[in-house]
Amino acid sequence: MPSTEPANTYNDAPxxxxxxxxxxxxxxxxxxxxxxxxxxxxxxxxxxSQERLEALAEELGGAGRALPAQCDVTDWDAQQRVVAAALxxxxxxxxxxANAGFGGARGFLADTPEHWREMILTNIxxxxxxxxxxxxxxxxxxGHLLLTSSVAGRRVLxxxxxxxxxxxxxxxxxxxxxxxxGSGVRVTLIEPGMVDTPFFDNRPSDALQDDDIARAVLYAxxxxxxxxxNEILVRPIGQPI
Numbered sequence: 038m039p040s041t042e043p044a045n046t047y048n049d050a051p052x053x054x055x056x057x058x059x060x061x062x063x064x065x066x067x068x069x070x071x072x073x074x075x076x077x078x079x080x081x082x083x084x085x086s087q088e089r090l091e092a093l094a095e096e097l098g099g100a101g102r103a104l105p106a107q108c109d110v111t112d113w114d115a116q117q118r119v120v121a122a123a124l125x126x127x128x129x130x131x132x133x134x135a136n137a138g139f140g141g142a143r144g145f146l147a148d149t150p151e152h153w154r155e156m157i158l159t160n161i162x163x164x165x166x167x168x169x170x171x172x173x174x175x176x177x178x179x180g181h182l183l184l185t186s187s188v189a190g191r192r193v194l195x196x197x198x199x200x201x202x203x204x205x206x207x208x209x210x211x212x213x214x215x216x217x218x219g220s221g222v223r224v225t226l227i228e229p230g231m232v233d234t235p236f237f238d239n240r241p242s243d244a245l246q247d248d249d250i251a252r253a254v255l256y257a258x259x260x261x262x263x264x265x266x267n268e269i270l271v272r273p274i275g276q277p278i
Contacts, residue, residue: 084107
């Protein structure tokens with residue numbers, strides 16, 4: 038008789054796959070790392086907080102399953118070191134989740150120029166450096182690039198420079214898809230709506246959870262090689278924009 042258990046499409050690929058995640062120490066990045074490890078991925082955890090990365094790597098199984106790699110994504114040398122460490126530890130990179138980023142107050146007079154500079158460098162330049170550093174390895178595996186954009190990267194928010202940075206990330210994802218067309222590399226934009234995450238100083242209610250976005254990432258990764266899910270835009274029920 039046929040099995041009555043539901044198929045788990047997340048586990049259809051070999052268990053030696055390697056996923057590199059930036060912004061991995063908390064929030065969506067950490068949730069994605071946990072979910073990926075639960076479905077047989079090995080993970081490279083990149084973020085600025087070495088202490089948090091080491092704790093998460095230990096939780097996920099330690100050496101052989103999770104590699105902590107301290108990295109400021111705005112530092113090109115640091116990005117290259119992460120890729121080199123990943124290849125030395127695991128021999129390959131199958132997927133990359135360019136997830137590092139942060140926001141700021143709305144209003145063009147509401148935040149400091151210094152905060153703006155760091156946000157633009159992290160959200161845009163940092164994501165671009167992640168692509169530049171990892172594309173050669175991902176070409177080798179005919180792998181997958183994923184970028185965290187936002188609903189705010191589709192709908193302009195009043196006075197939001199953060200929204201402007203996410204519009205740039207949305208454009209970056211499409212530019213990368215076209216650039217890599219024919220290479221076998223897939224490109225996916227993950228575009229969350231309101232998420233209850235450490236990203237916010239005042240945590241929202243009635244929002245998505247980090248695990249909701251992690252499931253979207255795993256859904257894109259789980260598709261057959263000929264299927265390229267280019268965008269996943271996901272909102273909590275009732276979000277007006």
